[in-house]
Amino acid sequence: MLFGVLFTFMEELSVLIGGKAGDGINSAGMVVAHLFNRMGYRVYMYFDYPSLIKGGHNFAIVRAAKEKIGAHRSQVDFILALNQDTIDFHQDMVHGKTVALYDRSKVRAEGVGIDLAQILKEENAPPVMGNSCIIGAFAKAAGIEWKVIEEVFARQVPKALSLNLRVARRGFDGARECCRIATLTSSALPVISGNEAIGLGLIHGGLDAYVAYPMTPTSNILHFMAEVAESHDMLVFHPENEIAVMMMALGLGYAGKRTAVGTSGGGFCLMTEGLSLSGMSEIPVVVVLGQRAGPSTGMPTYTAQSDLQFALHAGQGEFPRLVVAPGDAEQAYAWSDLSLQLSWKYQVPAVILCDKTLCEGFYSFSRPDFKIPRIGLPPGASPGPAYARYHLSENGVSPMLAPPRQDTVIKVNGYTHDQSGITTEKADIAALMSEKRQKKGTALAGEISSLNPVVVDGDTGTDTALICWGSTTGVCREVAAVLGLRLVQPIVLSPLPEKVLQDALRGTDRQIVIEENAEGQLAMLLARHGIRPDSHIRRYDGRPFTVEELEARAREVLA
Amino acid sequence: MNARDLITGAQNTWCPGCGNFVIQFALKNTIAALGKEGVDTDRIVLVTGIGCHAKMADYLNINSFYSIHGRTLPVATAIKMANPELVVIACAGDGDCYAEGLDHLVFAAKRNTDITLLVHNNRVYGLTTGQYTPTSPLGFRGRSTPSGTVEEPFNPLEIMLASGATFVARGCTRRMDLLQRTIMEGIRHPGFAFIDVLQVCASYFNLSDYYERSVYEIRDHDERDFEAACRKAREWDYNTDAPIGLGTIYRAERPTLEERLSAVRGTETDREATIRNVLEKRT
Ligand SMILES: Cc1ncc(C[n+]2csc(CCOP(=O)(O)OP(=O)(O)O)c2C)c(N)n1
Ligand code: SF4
Ligand SMILES: [Mg+2]
DSSP states (O other), rough: OOOOOOOOOOOSSSEEEEEEETTTTTHHHHHHHHHHHHHOEEEEEEOOOOSSSSSSEEEEEEEEESOOOOOOOSSSSEESSSSHHHHHHHGGGEEEEEEEEETTTTTOOEEEEEHHHHHHHHHTTGGGHHHHHHHHHHHHHTOOOHHHHHHHHHHHSSSOOHHHHHHHHHHHHHSOOOOOOOOOOOOOOOOEHHHHHHHHHHHHHTTTEEEOOOOOOTTTHHHHHHHTTBBOOOEEOOOOSSHHHHHHHHHHHHHHHOEEEEEEEHHHHHHHHHHHHHHHHTEEEEEEEEOOOOTTBBBTTOOOOOOOOHHHHOSSSOOOEEEEEOHHHHHHHHHHHHHHHHHHTTOOEEEEEEEEHHHOOOOEEEOOOOGGGOOOOOOOOSSSSTOOTTOTTTTTTOOOSSSSOOOOOEEEEOBBOOTTTTTTTOHHHHHHHHHHHHHHHHHHHHHHSOOEEEEEEEEETEEEEEEEGGGGHHHHHHHHHHHHHHEEEEEETTTTHHHHHHHHHHOOSSEEEEEEEOOOOHHHHHHHHTOOOEEEOOSSSSSOOHHHHHHHHHHHHHO | OOOOOOOSSOOOOOOTTTHHEEEEEEEHHHHHHHHHHOOGGGGGGEEEEEEEEEEGHHHHHSEEOOOTOOHHHHHHHHHHHTTTTTTEEEEEEHHHIHHHHHHHHHHHHHHTOOEEEEEHHHHHBTTTSSSSOOOOOOTTBBTTTOOOOOOOOOOOHHHHHHHHEEEEEEEEEOOOOHHHHHHHHHSSSSSEEEEEEEOOOOBBBOOOOHHHHHHHOOOSSTTOOOOHHHHHHOOOSSOOOOOOEEEEEEEOOOHHHHHHHHHOOBOOEEEEHHHHHHHHHOO
């Protein structure tokens, strides 16, 4: 590792900060991200932690670049070590110029050692402030001015600001400058998690209620919404289990409240009977399904894209559904908003399919509001004795009313029902009602095709395309740019916008599907629609691809 | 809404002699009586599970949510949370509410949601043609237990008292007037009202004569005394012979879920302001 002062102006930079669970590594990573944000960089943060509360090894990788990014690299320029594991476990991420800053009272390493125990004792500060101290040291080492720290701490460190600053200053003064990061001219952007982007998008789309039972990686949506609801007029509720979550969402929907629920695969299993009821009763609901490595409890805090087929097929019987897979914070925001709107217009369940990488990753975020269309509702019904909840209309969508309405009986039903919502087993009505539901799916598909449901990026003139979905979009975008490939990312996966997707792939004779699962679940879906990519890159160890890893895998495939 | 026909045109498929007719009649009369008192029928929502009992949703000409097996209560709770102006009544089966969805029952009592639950307790699965339920007596020969059950029943009243229910009552389809009065009391009760209705199943567990012999109307009982309520609830264990008291066993007042929720609820309604505020903090 490097010693002596080196003045380099770096325009892209990666920092790894690690410690044991309970050291506040996630918040420390966020502070580092905000230092870069203040200096005009676009940031991305990956947080890696085992499923435990105290002990174990946690680390965050903060990457800063000139352009928006959504992936981390295989190597880092700085390592901030609060425990020995941070040095020992990440040797493969070190390059010739990596600088290590470490807590000399606990860690043996080469680089810049700071005696955190001593400093904290002298400042009479609690152990958790160790990360402020190491961040101070890092700022000095990276040539970041002290006033940037002051600014960022003032905004991002909510408690004991002056003590935190004092401790950080000791770190700052105890280190030496190793390089100098250029300050860019762009202004700071909000840095938010994928979970927060989803929550904000739902709120923008008109959300009235959020119901969830905690489960990684979407628990933080519940926490975020609960916090927002302290000031914003919104119902946030955490009931006894996911079955209740889903059934409450349907009760709220019946009463006219736009409702979303959040969970991961295990919780979604419990919701499927209610999902099917949503399909039959035509009560809208939005499900945020955050994938993690399964099957079963799997690796709760690690990522996967292995619930696509589950999301597409969950629930008994046949009914249309919307499934969207956003790839970054902006898409998460826009498509959460759109999912809620579309779910209400077509009275179908919608699934926002995300994963640990997107949910718990942090991104520089600019609001894409201006691009998000307002979908509107189908023509309203007039209340009165003639009202029929399941009135047969041309496109299958019936006017929806919520009780109480004068002289109006509003009946919803999970049995096969007639237009007024009363149970029937008559063959002709059963067939008509099935066709009604199918028609809604067709109408939904029609509207989807006008909403840019497939993103095309990279070099559109080449004959080779990477096809990806969900959170791998960020890493695929970079790899496509480096290798000069076209990138095709279907955001809507049900109803699959077949024609738009074929247009996006037109002119390619080589297609490589990138997925973080073992069975090739997107490839299966594409095959059902007549698209048969010839190459596949898959990963299923719970870790997201880094830029370099994916680039190497893609080169192998292309060779 | 003004006087309307409270019965739909749906064909009724309950067996002749089924106690569900009595519950339907009592409920219809109660709704009509509420209407006379000024409780708009348009404001009433019925939530049902799945089972013979649940057909009530098809038969009563009022707002209804015909839900799935075991899940009446989360739906009913949510409708009440969404709009506390609504009068929410849930009709559940004993299989529905004591087996498939017992968790929700305990939580509805714990939360004290202002809804009224009628459990059509025929002590058998009617619609699936006669299997034992959590309140079938020990040794009950049902189609899944041809040699008799090997479990004692539990006492739903005790469960409700232990879970914090603020209104606990029992009715019987052999005593319609009393049942109707009890339902009215339950609906008027500001909080979770639980009514276990001993319902005769004519086809799979006809206890008409037994109930005729055993039931009595509870009098001279202090329904505000929790200990007395526990004693009253334990008088009959749903298993061995004992007098079966009908009427209100326990009543208490506690803030409802909806009241507590509205007390902590935020007031900002401008979505734009909320979003901007969050993003500002994250910059
Ligand atoms: C999840 C689920 N499991 C099983 C069933 C089948 N099923 C329908 S009704 C019923 C039991 C009904 O018994 P109860 O709730 O006591 O109602 P009753 O018919 O006696 O009124 C069962 C098991 C179902 N509909 N859903
Ligand atoms: S099976 Fe029993 S509960 Fe069901 S309708 Fe017949 S008599 Fe009534
Ligand atoms: Mg029953």
